[in-house]
Amino acid sequence: MSEAKVSRLLILDDEKVLVDILCRIVNECGYEARGAYDHDTAMAIAREFEPDFFLTGFCNSCDKNGCESIAELETFLPQCRNVLFSGTASAAPFIEEYFRRGYEFQVFAKPLHPQDFLNWMRSHGATARAVAKKAVPDQQQSAEKSGESGTDSEREMVKKKSRFSFLSRKNK
Template sequence: MKTVQAVRRVLVLDDEQVIANSLALILNRSGYDARAVYDPESAIKTARELSPDILISDVFMNGMTGIDAAIRISEIAPHCHIILFSGQAATPDLLERAAADGYHFELIVKPVHPRALLDRLRRIH
């Protein structure tokens, strides 16, 4: 008997709309329920409504960082798995500060190939 797995809700946050929309499209076509948002405040608001299973977020954006947004979203949806992606050298320092406060997030370095991202998402339980 085949078990039916629930569709995972994914929130994609990137201030570059083309990237956010492209990732959400790839995820939706791969069986996820993905939504793209373009700023951290919208991501937090959407997380309250959506209660995502996974957040995929850029780190550096205008105003609030993706790490700050991830911390807020993890408080809203504690079950949410957080994946941050960045091409910036300063990202590990910010992740260390978050870890010192008890928040542990996964980092993927940009650019990320869609197949590699989908493989990573499949390994999340």
């Protein structure tokens, strides 16, 4: 039986912390992710890495906006699914213009929660590798003592949720 190809994601944004955190989360969830902080680097990585998905911000503090990056990437990776995320309403006319010109890409508003993006990827055919469970003795012992029940996948989901709780949608 052959194993499915693991989906690849390229992330472009000028917010280095955002790119690095998203890459880490995506990699830990069984996908392959690479990040870039400017257009030229992203295009060089895309040519070598050949991502299945491309996530870019609209304003990337470089000479090209996210729509222009998507347009260039489509010239050599037409099968790549493109996603643009923006936190500014001023991007709307540019996005509409690219839609009129025939470009197709998903648009998300910032802030984009990692789980929402992972769900979107899965709904669009993303394939992850099996992720090895990490033994966390303290959590396992406390769960056993409290009589916690549930399937292995339910317990793993709780661990992932707590691991990324600092990315909560709500500010406390």
